[in-house]
Amino acid sequence: MAKKDFYELLGVAKGASADDLKKAYRKLAMQWHPDKNPGDKAAEQKFKDISEAYEILKDDQKRAAYDRFGHAAFEQGGGFRPGGGAGGAHDFGGAGFADIFDEMFGDFMGAGRRGGAQPGRGQDLRYNMDVSLEEAHKGLNTSVRVPSSVPCEACKGTGSAGGSAPATCQTCHGHGKVRATQGFFTIERPCPTCHGMGKVISDPCKPCQGSGRVRKEKTLSVNIPPGVEDGTRIRLAGEGEAGLRGAAAGDLYIFLSLKPHRFFQRDGANIYCRVPIPMTTAALGGQIEVPTIDGNRAKVTIPAGTQTGHQFRLKAKGMAILKSPARGDMFIQAMVETPVKLSKKQHELLKEFEKSGSDKDTSPESAGFFAKVKELWEDLKE
Numbered sequence: 005m006a007k008k009d010f011y012e013l014l015g016v017a018k019g020a021s022a023d024d025l026k027k028a029y030r031k032l033a034m035q036w037h038p039d040k041n042p043g044d045k046a047a048e049q050k051f052k053d054i055s056e057a058y059e060i061l062k063d064d065q066k067r068a069a070y071d072r073f074g075h076a077a078f079e080q081g082g083g084f085r086p087g088g089g090a091g092g093a094h095d096f097g098g099a100g101f102a103d104i105f106d107e108m109f110g111d112f113m114g115a116g117r118r119g120g121a122q123p124g125r126g127q128d129l130r131y132n133m134d135v136s137l138e139e140a141h142k143g144l145n146t147s148v149r150v151p152s153s154v155p156c157e158a159c160k161g162t163g164s165a166g167g168s169a170p171a172t173c174q175t176c177h178g179h180g181k182v183r184a185t186q187g188f189f190t191i192e193r194p195c196p197t198c199h200g201m202g203k204v205i206s207d208p209c210k211p212c213q214g215s216g217r218v219r220k221e222k223t224l225s226v227n228i229p230p231g232v233e234d235g236t237r238i239r240l241a242g243e244g245e246a247g248l249r250g251a252a253a254g255d256l257y258i259f260l261s262l263k264p265h266r267f268f269q270r271d272g273a274n275i276y277c278r279v280p281i282p283m284t285t286a287a288l289g290g291q292i293e294v295p296t297i298d299g300n301r302a303k304v305t306i307p308a309g310t311q312t313g314h315q316f317r318l319k320a321k322g323m324a325i326l327k328s329p330a331r332g333d334m335f336i337q338a339m340v341e342t343p344v345k346l347s348k349k350q351h352e353l354l355k356e357f358e359k360s361g362s363d364k365d366t367s368p369e370s371a372g373f374f375a376k377v378k379e380l381w382e383d384l385k386e
């Protein structure tokens with residue numbers, strides 16, 4: 005059975021504040037507590053579920069991991085797959101998905117896979133950006149405004165008022181970690197008192213309440229290289245939330261989604277465009293002009309006798325390719341348009357055309373097809 009969404013379990017919105025989470029949890033915990041529902045297995049399970057949800061969501065880092073990866077974030081024994089982004093994930097920051105995974109999980113899985121990730125590291129942020137196909141082709145320099153947190157100026161990010169020195173944490177004696185036994189395993193967790201910092205502040209800075217960071221919207225310039233795809237992820241290292249009391253900042257991830265285009269369909273580096281062509285042009289031949297992704301026009305010669313579905317390739321008129329000077333191709337697909345609303349004269353001309361020759365010559369496809377259909381009917385009669 006699929007696991008229920010943690011936010012749903014607690015009946016809160018995804019962006020719920022820590023306070024709201026706590027309130028929602030307390031209310032539900034009171035309601036479903038086993039002491040209040042003796043012998044009720046369903047209530048007991050419900051209590052376990054909401055407790056689990058709250059355990060995850062009350063922790064900033066676990067919550068960030070859950071928001072990004074869902075329940076997969078906490079499943080053990082592999083099976084982890086980076087979600088979203090249909091194949092088109094490029095990481096310009098150099099770190100792959102495995103790195104992100106380690107960074108986030110090293111902290112609280114206690115495994116110290118990266119030799120002890122820094123305690124109090126700021127959260128990673130996600131910013132969704134829509135780009136047009138033209139922008140994806142050309143690349144884009146733009147700026148984004150991101151609600152984030154920055155180091156507190158009053159205490160220079162230390163969290164300590166007036167610069168008083170922090171004291172050694174009494175819970176973990178300065179180690180920043182506490183040991184807990186779970187079944188057969190003893191695992192280390194970041195100390196809940198000092199959040200893994202090993203130190204506590206006796207006189208917290210007022211503006212930041214001792215966290216060393218304050219909420220602020222920041223403006224960042226973003227460079228989107230030519231050739232990005234739907235789902236491309238751009239990492240701006242260190243541009244996420246400020247860390248706790250001067251710890252390293254998180255990263256900002258820009259997730260790109262491509263807006264649909266009026267005329268063009270993109271398939272990798274190639275662009276497809278269906279172009280209706282008047283029946284006379286298709287029959288007699290001629291030239292058409294089509295728009296291209298770079299804002300120019302391209303002339304396409306339509307040979308006499310062009311059929312619907314025929315593709316014309318315009319070499320190197322497709323999309324820019326990421327980190328390459330090459331370009332994809334553009335494909336024009338002809339759609340021959342049958343004339344409608346004929347005038348009396350036009351009607352007569354077409355009648356005359358019809359009488360003037362044999363279908364066998366001017367429309368070999370249809371003539372051949374109907375000849376075969378006739379054979380089929382003959383065969384069925386016997």
Ligand SMILES: [Zn+2]
Pocket residue numbers: 156157158159160161162163164209210211212213214215216217
């Ligand atoms: Zn401060």
Ligand SMILES: [Zn+2]
Pocket residue numbers: 173174175176177178179180181195196197198199200201202203
């Ligand atoms: Zn501690």
